[in-house]
Amino acid sequence: MSIEIRNVSKQFGEFRALRDVSLDIHSGELIALLGPSGCGKTTLLRIIAGLEVPDAGSILFSGEDTTDVHVRDRQVGFVFQHYALFRHMTVFENVAFGLRVKPRGQRPSEEQIRKKVHDLLKLVQLDWLADRFPSQLSGGQRQRIALARALAVEPKVLLLDEPFGALDAKVRKELRRWLRHLHDELHVTSIFVTHDQEEALEVADRVVVIHKGQIEQVGSPQDVWDHPASPFVYGFLGDVNLFHGRAREGEVEVEGIRIKSPEYDGVRDAKAYAYVRPHDLDVQRYAPGANIDAEGQPRGIVAQLTRAIVVGPIARLELTAADDNKLADNPASESLIEAQIPAQQFRDLGLREGETLVLTPRKARVFIEPGNGI
Numbered sequence: 001m002s003i004e005i006r007n008v009s010k011q012f013g014e015f016r017a018l019r020d021v022s023l024d025i026h027s028g029e030l031i032a033l034l035g036p037s038g039c040g041k042t043t044l045l046r047i048i049a050g051l052e053v054p055d056a057g058s059i060l061f062s063g064e065d066t067t068d069v070h071v072r073d074r075q076v077g078f079v080f081q082h083y084a085l086f087r088h089m090t091v092f093e094n095v096a097f098g099l100r101v102k103p104r105g106q107r108p109s110e111e112q113i114r115k116k117v118h119d120l121l122k123l124v125q126l127d128w129l130a131d132r133f134p135s136q137l138s139g140g141q142r143q144r145i146a147l148a149r150a151l152a153v154e155p156k157v158l159l160l161d162e163p164f165g166a167l168d169a170k171v172r173k174e175l176r177r178w179l180r181h182l183h184d185e186l187h188v189t190s191i192f193v194t195h196d197q198e199e200a201l202e203v204a205d206r207v208v209v210i211h212k213g214q215i216e217q218v219g220s221p222q223d224v225w226d227h228p229a230s231p232f233v234y235g236f237l238g239d240v241n242l243f244h245g246r247a248r249e250g251e252v253e254v255e256g257i258r259i260k261s262p263e264y265d266g267v268r269d270a271k272a273y274a275y276v277r278p279h280d281l282d283v284q285r286y287a288p289g290a291n292i293d294a295e296g297q298p299r300g301i302v303a304q305l306t307r308a309i310v311v312g313p314i315a316r317l318e319l320t321a322a323d324d325n326k327l328a329d330n331p332a333s334e335s336l337i338e339a340q341i342p343a344q345q346f347r348d349l350g351l352r353e354g355e356t357l358v359l360t361p362r363k364a365r366v367f368i369e370p371g372n373g374i
Contacts, residue, residue, distance in 0.1 A: 001062050001156040001189050002027045003048065008057030010043055017043040019213040021057070028187040030180070032204035034194055036236070040213040041193045042161055048191065049159050050074050061156070077155030077188075079146050079163050085134040091145050092117055092130040098153040120148040123182070140171040144178075151186070160192035164199065172196075176203050197237050201225060209233050231367050234275045241281070241337050247272035252366050255301040255321055261366045270368045278340040280363040283317065285349060286356040300360035303337055305353055308346065315346035319357065 003025040010018040017040045025031050033041040046052040048059055050071035058067045066074055085094050095117045099108055108116065121127040124144040134142055143163060150158060163179075164172040180203050183190055194200050200207045201221040209216045209224060209232075217229040228234035235242065245254030250265040252258070252272045259274055286302055303319035310316075317339040339359060351357070 003157065003189065003191075004060040004063075005044070005048070006058045006060065008044070008047060008054045008059070010040075010047065010052065010054050016213050018047075018054070021213070021215055023208060023215065023218065025189060025191065027062075027189055030183045030190045030192075030203065030205045032192055032194055032200035032207045033210060034197065034200040034207050034236075035210035036195055039210045041210050044210070045159050045161055045191060045193050048157070049076050049078055051078075075153075075156040077150030077153065077158045079143070079150050079158070079160045085142055085146060085149070087134050089133075090130065091121070091126070091132050091134070091137070094134070094145060095120055095149045095152050098149060102153075116152060120152055123151075123185075124148045138171075139167045140175055143167065143175060147179075147182075151188075155188065158188045158190040160190065162193055162195070165194075165196075172199070179203060201237075209236065211236075228275075228365065231273060231275070234365055234367075239278050239338055241276045241278065243274040243276065245272050245274060246270065247366065247368050252364075257301060257360075259361060259364050259366065264366065264368060267368060272366055272368045274361070275365045275367070276361045276363070278316070278338040280361060281337075281339040282360040282362055283339050283341050283345075283349075283351075284358050284360070285351070286358045300358040301337070303357055303359055305351060305355050305357055308351065308353055310343050310346060313343050315341050315343045317341065317346075317351075317357075319359065322356070 003023075005021060005023040005025075008018055008021045009016070021040075021044060033044060035041050043052060047054050050066070050069060054067065058065055060066065061074070086097065089097065096113050099113045099116065102108075118127060118130070121130055124147060126141060126144055126148070129137065129141065129145075134145070137145065147160075147163075164175050167175065176199055179192075192203070201224075204221060206218060207221055207224050208218050211232050217224055217233050219227075224233060225237055228237060234240055243254035245252050247261060247264045247267045247270045249267065250260065250262050252261045252264070252274055254272070254274045261272075264270075264272075282300070284300070302322040304322065305317055305319050307318040308315060309318075319337045319339060320335055321337060337359065
């Protein structure tokens with residue numbers, strides 16, 4: 001089932017949760033609504049489910065307006081963060097519940113219910129727990145049972161609100177992989193809400209980044225990671241270093257170095273922000289006089305290594321830019337710089353905390369203040 005969200009707005013008192021949101025979701029797609037707490041993602045999910053009514057706009061399921069259709073008639077399955085299983089019922093009874101409360105004319109026979117429940121428990125790989133109670137299950141097992149219960153009524157749309165948020169990191173990772181595999185088998189149109197960037201990028205077909213009630217960007221996980229559409233998206237998706245500087249005729253000067261930015265050829269003088277991910281910084285030991293280009297400009301950012309964290313194959317470096325590296329007109333320059341290099345490179349260089357290093361951005365994304373200097 002495809003879903004069309006058209007110009008949806010929602011306000012709670014003085015708080016504007018959603019501002020004129022429009023989005024098309026294709027049939028069989030797995031979509032992630034990603035954003036920080038309070039950005040409006042759960043409100044949008046609840047409006048799609050019919051649990052909230054928009055102040056303006058409409059929701060269409062396969063071309064039919066369902067804005068005023070009651071939640072029980074939308075054929076939507078809902079999975080909450082805290083499972084919402086019935087504690088006094090066994091696993092089997094929990095999954096069977098939605099089938100048993102159907103109107104008499106639509107209710108399957110007891111034999112059909114039994115077969116369907118066992119098939120679903122086998123699908124979520126928990127058929128051996130049919131006679132247990134929720135209190136006897138782990139958090140990950142409870143969440144899979146909640147998903148089986150949502151699927152029992154054969155929903156056309158599956159909605160998941162922070163489905164793995166209450167679980168520890170290892171279980172969350174296992175369930176992410178499992179959910180993606182399950183979706184590839186069932187192809188139910190699915191929308192899940194998360195504030196976990198890694199979760200969204202790993203599981204979804206497309207990621208919808210939401211900020212302050214508006215959609216900032218929609219795209220494949222690779223697309224939103226490689227080509228963030230705004231400073232917010234860049235800063236929200238993974239670790240990033242932010243450098244302040246000035247843009248002039250296709251170049252941005254930050255921390256005493258120049259970064260080519262041909263997209264701003266027409267800019268005469270504007271405040272600029274350069275975003276560089278930690279793994280996009282080349283790290284070398286500082287040698288006075290050896291880090292200057294043909295025009296006498298520094299090749300990189302001179303910084304002192306204040307802390308090194310080596311875990312597994314990656315060395316995470318925390319550095320502070322040297323005082324003479326700061327731009328005179330830039331008192332707000334970020335004090336901490338993060339870099340990531342292979343642990344083997346760190347060992348080969350023999351780096352020690354307190355040393356002076358040179359950081360050269362291999363890749364940077366530059367934004368300028370709108371309407372400034374053009």
